[in-house]
Amino acid sequence: MNEIDFLYQELVIDHSRSPQNFGKLEDKTHSSFGHNPLCGDQITLDLVIENGIISNIKFCGNGCAIFQATASLMTQAVKGKTVEDAKKLFSSFSDMVTKDQTPDQCLGKLKALEGVKEFPMRIKCATLSWHALLSALNQDNKKISTE
Amino acid sequence: MSPQQRDKKMNSLALIKSLDKKEEVPLTIFIGENNNAFDENLKYVPKSLINFPAQVVTSCVLHADYNAYCSLFDFAYCLFIENGRPQDSLFLERYGLSNGNITISKDEHVATININKSLDKPLCLIYLNSEITKTEKICATIEFNLQNSVHLNLIEYIPALKSSFFAHIKTSVVCKEASSLNRFFINNSSEENKYNFQNESFFSKSACENYFHLNLGMGRINAQINKFLKEDSSKVFFHAVDLLKENAQAHTVLNIEHESESTISKQMVRGVYQENSFGNFLGKVVIHQEAQKSEARQHYKSILVDKTAKAFARPQLEIYNSDIAASHGATVGELDDEALFYLQSRGIDLSTSKNILISSLLKEIIKHIEDEKIKKFCEQLLAQKLNNNSSILDIAKIRNDFECLNQNVYGEKPLAYLDNAATMQKPSIVIDTMNEFYKKYCANINRGAYSLAALSTKKYADAREKVAQFIKAKADEIVFTKSATESINLVANSLAQFYFKEGDEIVLTQMEHHANIVPWYIIAKQLGLKISVVPVTDDFVLDMDAFRELVNKPSVKFASFIQVSHALGTINPVKEMVQIAKNAGVPTLIDGSQAISHLSVDVKDLGCDFYAFSGHKVCGPFGIGVLFAQNQWLEKMPPYQTGGDMIASVAFDNVTFAQGTQKFEAGTPNITAALGLASAVEYISSIGLDAIHKQEKKLFDYAMEKISTLPFVKVFSPKNNNVAILSFAIKGVHPHDIASILDREGVCIRAGHLCAEPLVTRFGESAFCRASFSFYNTFAEVDQFIKALCNVAKVFKL
Numbered sequence A: 001m002n003e004i005d006f007l008y009q010e011l012v013i014d015h016s017r018s019p020q021n022f023g024k025l026e027d028k029t030h031s032s033f034g035h036n037p038l039c040g041d042q043i044t045l046d047l048v049i050e051n052g053i054i055s056n057i058k059f060c061g062n063g064c065a066i067f068q069a070t071a072s073l074m075t076q077a078v079k080g081k082t083v084e085d086a087k088k089l090f091s092s093f094s095d096m097v098t099k100d101q102t103p104d105q106c107l108g109k110l111k112a113l114e115g116v117k118e119f120p121m122r123i124k125c126a127t128l129s130w131h132a133l134l135s136a137l138n139q140d141n142k143k144i145s146t147e
Numbered sequence B: 001m002s003p004q005q006r007d008k009k010m011n012s013l014a015l016i017k018s019l020d021k022k023e024e025v026p027l028t029i030f031i032g033e034n035n036n037a038f039d040e041n042l043k044y045v046p047k048s049l050i051n052f053p054a055q056v057v058t059s060c061v062l063h064a065d066y067n068a069y070c071s072l073f074d075f076a077y078c079l080f081i082e083n084g085r086p087q088d089s090l091f092l093e094r095y096g097l098s099n100g101n102i103t104i105s106k107d108e109h110v111a112t113i114n115i116n117k118s119l120d121k122p123l124c125l126i127y128l129n130s131e132i133t134k135t136e137k138i139c140a141t142i143e144f145n146l147q148n149s150v151h152l153n154l155i156e157y158i159p160a161l162k163s164s165f166f167a168h169i170k171t172s173v174v175c176k177e178a179s180s181l182n183r184f185f186i187n188n189s190s191e192e193n194k195y196n197f198q199n200e201s202f203f204s205k206s207a208c209e210n211y212f213h214l215n216l217g218m219g220r221i222n223a224q225i226n227k228f229l230k231e232d233s234s235k236v237f238f239h240a241v242d243l244l245k246e247n248a249q250a251h252t253v254l255n256i257e258h259e260s261e262s263t264i265s266k267q268m269v270r271g272v273y274q275e276n277s278f279g280n281f282l283g284k285v286v287i288h289q290e291a292q293k294s295e296a297r298q299h300y301k302s303i304l305v306d307k308t309a310k311a312f313a314r315p316q317l318e319i320y321n322s323d324i325a326a327s328h329g330a331t332v333g334e335l336d337d338e339a340l341f342y343l344q345s346r347g348i349d350l351s352t353s354k355n356i357l358i359s360s361l362l363k364e365i366i367k368h369i370e371d372e373k374i375k376k377f378c379e380q381l382l383a384q385k386l387n388n389n390s391s392i393l394d395i396a397k398i399r400n401d402f403e404c405l406n407q408n409v410y411g412e413k414p415l416a417y418l419d420n421a422a423t424m425q426k427p428s429i430v431i432d433t434m435n436e437f438y439k440k441y442c443a444n445i446n447r448g449a450y451s452l453a454a455l456s457t458k459k460y461a462d463a464r465e466k467v468a469q470f471i472k473a474k475a476d477e478i479v480f481t482k483s484a485t486e487s488i489n490l491v492a493n494s495l496a497q498f499y500f501k502e503g504d505e506i507v508l509t510q511m512e513h514h515a516n517i518v519p520w521y522i523i524a525k526q527l528g529l530k531i532s533v534v535p536v537t538d539d540f541v542l543d544m545d546a547f548r549e550l551v552n553k554p555s556v557k558f559a560s561f562i563q564v565s566h567a568l569g570t571i572n573p574v575k576e577m578v579q580i581a582k583n584a585g586v587p588t589l590i591d592g593s594q595a596i597s598h599l600s601v602d603v604k605d606l607g608c609d610f611y612a613f614s615g616h617k618v619c620g621p622f623g624i625g626v627l628f629a630q631n632q633w634l635e636k637m638p639p640y641q642t643g644g645d646m647i648a649s650v651a652f653d654n655v656t657f658a659q660g661t662q663k664f665e666a667g668t669p670n671i672t673a674a675l676g677l678a679s680a681v682e683y684i685s686s687i688g689l690d691a692i693h694k695q696e697k698k699l700f701d702y703a704m705e706k707i708s709t710l711p712f713v714k715v716f717s718p719k720n721n722n723v724a725i726l727s728f729a730i731k732g733v734h735p736h737d738i739a740s741i742l743d744r745e746g747v748c749i750r751a752g753h754l755c756a757e758p759l760v761t762r763f764g765e766s767a768f769c770r771a772s773f774s775f776y777n778t779f780a781e782v783d784q785f786i787k788a789l790c791n792v793a794k795v796f797k798l
Helices: A003-007 A010-017 A065-078 A083-098 A105-118 A120-138 B003-019 B064-072 B337-345 B350-366 B372-387 B395-400 B428-440 B451-470 B484-498 B518-527 B544-551 B574-583 B631-636 B660-664 B671-687 B689-707 B735-744 B757-762 B779-795
Strands: A030-036 A041-050 A053-062 B024-026 B044-046 B077-082 B102-106 B110-115 B123-128 B137-146 B151-158 B165-175 B180-187 B193-203 B208-215 B220-229 B235-244 B249-258 B264-273 B278-287 B295-304 B310-319 B325-327 B330-333 B478-481 B505-509 B530-534 B556-562 B588-591 B610-614 B625-629 B647-651 B654-657 B713-715 B725-730 B750-752 B768-772
Touching: A003 A105, A003 B735, A003 B779, A010 A065, A010 A105, A030 A120, A041 A065, A041 A120, A053 A065, A053 A083, A065 A083, A065 A105, A065 A120, A065 B735, A083 A105, A083 A120, A105 A120, A120 B735, B064 B077, B064 B395, B165 B180, B180 B193, B180 B372, B193 B208, B193 B235, B208 B220, B208 B249, B208 B372, B220 B235, B235 B249, B235 B278, B235 B350, B235 B372, B249 B264, B264 B278, B264 B310, B264 B350, B278 B295, B295 B310, B295 B350, B310 B330, B337 B350, B350 B372, B428 B671, B451 B478, B451 B671, B478 B484, B478 B660, B484 B518, B484 B588, B484 B610, B484 B625, B505 B518, B505 B544, B518 B530, B530 B544, B544 B556, B544 B574, B556 B574, B574 B588, B625 B631, B631 B660, B671 B689, B689 B713, B689 B725, B689 B779, B725 B779, B735 B750, B735 B768, B735 B779
Parallel strands: B077 B123, B110 B137, B123 B151, B137 B165, B151 B180, B165 B193, B180 B208, B193 B220, B208 B235, B220 B249, B235 B264, B249 B278, B264 B295, B278 B310, B295 B325, B295 B330, B505 B530, B505 B556, B556 B588, B588 B610
Antiparallel strands: A030 A041, A041 A053, B024 B044, B102 B110, B478 B625, B610 B625, B647 B654, B713 B725, B725 B768, B750 B768
16 A cells, blocks of 8 residues: 555544534533644634543644544543543654654554654644643643744 | 665665676666655666766666657658667657558667658657766667668757767668658757767669768767668769858768769768867768769868858769769858948847858758658757857756756656746755855945945846846836735835825736735725726636727726736736726736746836846846836835835935935845846846747647646646646645645645635635646656646546
8 A cells, every 4th residue: 555545544634523512511621723724724622620630622623634633532532531541542653654654553543643654744734733732631721833 | 765666776785786796787876865756667788888987876767757859850760870779669659650561660770760661751760878887878770661662851960968968879761662761960969069970872673872970969979871872773962061160070970882873972062160169071972883873972162250160061973984974062151241231231139140151152062852851850959059049948957957847746747837827946046046145245235445345236237237127127226125925014104104095996807826816905905095896707817898998988087907817828908907007097917927938028118117036036046136217206105115225315304215216225225136137137048038938838838728628627727828737626626636636646836716806706716726738848847747636636536
């Protein structure tokens, strides 16, 4: 399979078209805003964290397919997980798209984004929503930018 | 080198090693560090025909250039003869000619082209050769058969190729009964090319040929032409034009045999030779005993334009039957002095006068061409050769000037660089000029008392002069900056110091580049100024009524606008806009960054107060920009950057500044880049902006036509009044994704807000995609782009 087909595999296209957990949370306890000024990707992330567990998560935003799909799959993956596990997932995801090694099994459906590593110019699109998540978890109220 | 490339190289080397043992030898092999492809479909010819050296043979002529020639001969069916053999297996399909009217077959020695029915368009053979070493010889034979009563217009075009080679090509033509052939041999070779053409033509009863042999190139060509009028009433009309310059040589040996009764041959030869060129014409007619009532006429006229040219003409008649009519005549002379004097006395300069006389001499031949399109082509080519202007662009030759274009990416995808609005490629001459400066003339300007510094200073001054000429300004009106952005910052910040007061208004437009928005925004915030914006209509043009209204408001003190939109491609009516502003007493700055590489700019004619552009957008290096400013402004404006070179005297308690442009050039300038820019504008001028604009329009129209067949694409560029910039979006697919997919197909486009966020937002998008074409792009690259867009549709299931 060529690199384009691998990157834009069906799961990625589907999630970018119909993202999961899209919207806002009225009862949010944590939130953040992230932005990629080079291509215009934007994300607003709302979380509800209770007893160290991410009980609810939603995102709003627009951008390229890589960004949308990652945000959608990320929210699916971290929902119901502990904050620590979510951070570990970020680390595994980051390794998957930047290093030349087999993806961690714990990534589950997120492995669909493995193709990003052949497109260094697009890594920021994939990691934007994760950075926004980290910022929300740390509640540092910083506006996240990829630059 | 990637593992795949390494494997391919090993395969190539293994192949070469095995060649000594082989009977057959591949015609093209790709090896070497920079060549990625290994041709799976190697074309084989018998080894006996080729001296194969054990060294490197470099890559084949880019097949992308096929379409460049196809567009040059858009009135004909183009068949590519590569290394003497018809290539292009898709020729018949491409033109829909698979009905048997023309058939092409090849075996190891001969290629045969059969014309079974008359074609509705001329057939054009384009002779290309792979780059081969000097010891390479190509031998090949092409046979043409015209069936009974068939009519054919046949062009054989010898283009200017960069490589040095010797090629021997034999063509054999059989014209069957009542067939008629209009044949055009057009030699447009370059100095490095050497050809030996051997032609035999056989004419059956009542067959007729109108043959035009045009030697207009710079290379060396031997042509041995034999015409056999084998059956009665057959005819051949031989016309030749030699227009040779520099070291070009053309040897033409013609032999016409009248072997049957009532046959006719006519030879009309006109030759014009200048500089060191040499023309040799031997024309022999043999009238056999059987050829009663035949007619043979010969008339040669050669002109030697100067003392170094040489011409040799020898007509010959060998007659074995007395019941015939024959005549011959040859003259060699100079241009008519009296005629030259007459023209000059009418105010025409010597060079043009010479060209007028030469042109009228050669037109005596060209006027006999019946097909209008072919005649027009020949006239244009002739005019180009006489005037050294490039009304016809030799794209393949031009692309050779831009090394960066000739590469493959991701293995085998040819690079299609369609992001010229972001930066243009740099021709070798620009790069060499800059390197030469560092190697030979490196010294700081203005202050040195030694010869190297004097040379360096002169070169910098000459560069300024050349750049000034390019936009029809004076050298003392040209400030070198590092970019158009810096030029605009200079004006804005300088004017902010003395010109504006609180409440003043500046007029900008909605299609401005950020470089022509942000500097004004900053000073507006600092000084309490107002910015009014001329809107862009849904047709991608400026609302001129709004412009008129806004500029005429009494509080407006300055107007700045872009000449050509880098995001839409729209050409704005800047001359009119400057006039409207002038009438309202409002000075103007034109951002010409995008205009400068597509349109001829005359700042005097435009009448603007300031004109800014960047060097790298007109084939120049990065790090150099230009600000044209009228003298009265340069006098009034305080400096923007300060330091050395822009001062008259410096003391800690008092500094006085230099005058004129020097006041605005603080510190050591980017000398090399200025020289590079001068070289770039010379290069552009040598091709000619009119020719460039015409070529770009052809490409753009083709691209717009193709893209309009894709229902999923929305275009944000006007169809007319455009400089070959095509901005577009695809619903449901983000421009970034489009650009990535196109990238993998080798196609380079830009995606994002294109440094025009207000404009992109105005059209309801977060980002555009933009393909921008230049004179060195090819139609094949447009095809590659369209194909890649279809791939996007496939990936996203549109």
